[in-house]
Structures are given as C-alpha cells and as structure tokens.
Amino acid sequence: MTTPRPFPNPPNIPPKQPPKPPRSPNSQSGWLKPPNIPAKKPPKVPVSPRDRLDPAKQDAYQQLVAVFKTYGLESLSSKIMDYVKKGYDPDTISIMLQETPEWKARFIGNEERRKAGLPVLDPATYLATETAMKDVLRNYGLPKSFYDEYRDFGRLIGANVSPDEVAARARYAWEFTQSSQSAESKRLLKEWYGVDDSFIVGALLDPKLGQQAIERMGHTVQYGRIAAQGGFDVRKSLAQAWADLGLTQEQVTQGVAEAGVFAETTEDIAARFGDSYTETDALNETVTGDAEARRRRESLWQKEAGLFRGQGGLRANALGTGDGY
Structure with missing residues (x-):
C-alpha cells in the first residue's frame, strides 16, 4: 500500500501594504502635504443705490417709495430710483409712473373708465x-x-x-x-x-x-x-310683470292668498262648460286687479249657479257672483 504524500507547506506570502502617497520633490519628508485652501469669504453685500444719492435725492426717493407702497406698487421702487438719479422731481416721476404697466394693472378700473x-x-x-x-x-x-x-x-x-x-x-x-x-x-x-x-x-x-x-x-x-x-x-314672465309694476311683497302675498281660495274651483267650472280658466287668470285678478279676469270668473260662476238654480244646489251668492269672491 502506497503511503500518501504530505501536503507541501503554503508559501510564505507577506501581507499587502497600503500604497504610499507620491513623493514631492519640494518636501523634506518626501510626502505631499494637503493643499492650503483658504476659507471662503462671505459674498459682498451690494451697497444700496440710494446710499449713493445726495441727501435731497435720497429723501425724495424714500418719500415716493412710501407713497407707492400705499398703492401696492412696491415693485416700482427700482424705476423710482432710476428717475431720481436722472434728476426728475417727485411730481414728474409720479406722472411718468402712471404710464407703466404696473400702474395700469393696479388701477385697471381707471383704464376701463377712460375707454368708456x-x-x-x-x-x-x-x-x-x-x-x-x-x-x-x-x-x-x-x-x-x-x-x-x-x-x-x-x-x-x-x-x-x-x-x-x-x-x-x-x-x-x-x-x-x-x-x-x-x-x-x-x-x-x-x-x-x-x-x-x-x-x-x-x-x-x-x-x-x-x-x-x-x-x-x-x-x-x-x-x-x-x-x-x-x-x-x-311663469317667470308673470312674476317679472309684477316686479315691473312696482308691487310690494305684501301686495303679492295678499293677492296669492286670495287667488288660492277660488282658482282651482273656477278652473273646474270652466272645464265643465268647455271654457278655459287658469291659475294665471286668478292671479291676474287678485294681484294686479285685472277687471277682465274678474268678469270671466263671475260669468263662469253665474253659469254654474244657473245649472243648480231651483234644484237645491249651489246658490249664486255662494259662488260669489256679488262683490265678494
């Protein structure tokens, strides 16, 4: 029987070293130093243009800006500054600003009035x-x-x-x-x-x-x-006619209540005689005092009373053929 051969010892491999940073020819140690980056300086705050105005112009600028702020037109401050620097007086600047799109949009009602x-x-x-x-x-x-x-x-x-x-x-x-x-x-x-x-x-x-x-x-x-x-x-036309007549709410309310007493009954009577009588006729009589509508209603009631006269039926006065309804 053949004796197994022993495994060879693993090779002696040294561990890997981290790479060295590159050498600098200008350094005694030979290694690069981190760059010397200066700290960032805050940006310069621009000086306000009005700070460069003389006192009189600065005062004029501030007064105009205050006035236009009450109009809701702070956006015109840059234009005000420009006009002040050019030497325009406040009254002239106010007139000039009225021609700007911002002014016309703010006072759009005046533009419509001008057109009209x-x-x-x-x-x-x-x-x-x-x-x-x-x-x-x-x-x-x-x-x-x-x-x-x-x-x-x-x-x-x-x-x-x-x-x-x-x-x-x-x-x-x-x-x-x-x-x-x-x-x-x-x-x-x-x-x-x-x-x-x-x-x-x-x-x-x-x-x-x-x-x-x-x-x-x-x-x-x-x-x-x-x-x-x-x-x-x-219908709308009827209610509108009442409005055009200048009727009050009380007059319309009373007229509607009175028409409700006899409108339906009179409509039924008219149907029996092959005639026509509508709610509008009743409302015309009671709300607007339409004499023709009243005459037609009384005529229908007289016809109805005639059918029952002498038969113990409806009496004429019960149907309102007199002065009442």
Missing part, C-alpha cells in the same frame, strides 16, 4: 372707493375670494358702479344665500336665469348687470317664491 369716456379717479378717491366696497362685502359675510384682487374692484369701478350699488347687490346676494327661504329662490334663479348656487354672488356683483336689472331679478325671484309657497307654479 368716463373721468378717471385720482388715486385717493380710487382707493377710498375700493375700501368702501370691501367693507360692504365683508359686512355681508361674502367670501373673500370675491374681493381679494385689484381687478375684482376694477371691473366695478370701471363700470361706474358705486359703493351704494354694491351694497344693494350684496344685500340681494345675502338674501338669496342666507335667508330661510333661499332654497326656493336659488331654484328659481337656476331655472329662470341659469345661475348656479355657487355663482349667485358673482352674478349679482357682475358690473354688466345694471342696478335696475339686479332689483328686477331680485323682485322677480321673490314674487315667484311667494307664488310657489301659495301653491301656484307661475
């Missing part, structure tokens, strides 16, 4: 008008999104809408959105004017709608709601 041939407002009057309108809308609790941009008031000012008119429009908007009867009003606004609930306020504040149109819309919807609550499905 209306006199422009001076800045103080313009700002006072904006403030008055903003106070009105805030007092009625309208969403801030309706008055958080300059152009919102610019449209109204440009259309020569006064703060008093804005107050009237806001009052209608508040009534439609806050009153207990607003659900019916909103329905009629949607049906008759195509105004969604979320756009009621915006529509009423639209400067394209005149004050009379706003009031007419408000009264028309109000009278339509009163009729609906009395059980009548009136």
Whole structure:
C-alpha cells in the first residue's frame, strides 16, 4: 500500500501594504502635504443705490417709495430710483409712473373708465372707493375670494358702479344665500336665469348687470317664491310683470292668498262648460286687479249657479257672483 504524500507547506506570502502617497520633490519628508485652501469669504453685500444719492435725492426717493407702497406698487421702487438719479422731481416721476404697466394693472378700473369716456379717479378717491366696497362685502359675510384682487374692484369701478350699488347687490346676494327661504329662490334663479348656487354672488356683483336689472331679478325671484309657497307654479314672465309694476311683497302675498281660495274651483267650472280658466287668470285678478279676469270668473260662476238654480244646489251668492269672491 502506497503511503500518501504530505501536503507541501503554503508559501510564505507577506501581507499587502497600503500604497504610499507620491513623493514631492519640494518636501523634506518626501510626502505631499494637503493643499492650503483658504476659507471662503462671505459674498459682498451690494451697497444700496440710494446710499449713493445726495441727501435731497435720497429723501425724495424714500418719500415716493412710501407713497407707492400705499398703492401696492412696491415693485416700482427700482424705476423710482432710476428717475431720481436722472434728476426728475417727485411730481414728474409720479406722472411718468402712471404710464407703466404696473400702474395700469393696479388701477385697471381707471383704464376701463377712460375707454368708456368716463373721468378717471385720482388715486385717493380710487382707493377710498375700493375700501368702501370691501367693507360692504365683508359686512355681508361674502367670501373673500370675491374681493381679494385689484381687478375684482376694477371691473366695478370701471363700470361706474358705486359703493351704494354694491351694497344693494350684496344685500340681494345675502338674501338669496342666507335667508330661510333661499332654497326656493336659488331654484328659481337656476331655472329662470341659469345661475348656479355657487355663482349667485358673482352674478349679482357682475358690473354688466345694471342696478335696475339686479332689483328686477331680485323682485322677480321673490314674487315667484311667494307664488310657489301659495301653491301656484307661475311663469317667470308673470312674476317679472309684477316686479315691473312696482308691487310690494305684501301686495303679492295678499293677492296669492286670495287667488288660492277660488282658482282651482273656477278652473273646474270652466272645464265643465268647455271654457278655459287658469291659475294665471286668478292671479291676474287678485294681484294686479285685472277687471277682465274678474268678469270671466263671475260669468263662469253665474253659469254654474244657473245649472243648480231651483234644484237645491249651489246658490249664486255662494259662488260669489256679488262683490265678494
């Protein structure tokens, strides 16, 4: 049997040494030193241009910037500096700045007034008008999104809408959105004017709608709601006619209540005689005092009374052929 040969001893391999850094011919030790990197210095803060102005010009610059800041036009400070350095006086600079795009965007209502041939407002009057309108809308609790941009008031000012008119429009908007009867009003606004609930306020504040149109819309919807609550499905044209006649809410409410007493009965009587009598006829008689509608109703009731006269049926006076209904 052959004796196995022993394994040879592993070779004596020295461990690897980390590589040495390269030598520097300029160093006594022969090794490179880390570079001497200077610390970063903070950037120089540019000196404000106005610091280079003489005291008189610097004072003029500061005063103009303060004034234009009240207009919301801080962005014009660089232009103010440029004009001051060129030697323009404050009054001239104010006039020159009114031709800038920033000024025209800020006072956009004046641009619209100029196009319409209306006199422009001076800045103080313009700002006072904006403030008055903003106070009105805030007092009625309208969403801030309706008055958080300059152009919102610019449209109204440009259309020569006064703060008093804005107050009237806001009052209608508040009534439609806050009153207990607003659900019916909103329905009629949607049906008759195509105004969604979320756009009621915006529509009423639209400067394209005149004050009379706003009031007419408000009264028309109000009278339509009163009729609906009395059980009548009136058309927009009828409610609008009541608004155009200048009727009060009390007059419409009373007329609707009176028509509700006999409208349905008279309609049935008319059908028996092959005639026509509608809710509109009843409302025309009681709300607007239509004499012809009253005559037709009384004639129908007299015919009905004739059918039962002498038969123990309805009496003429029970049908209201006299002065009453």
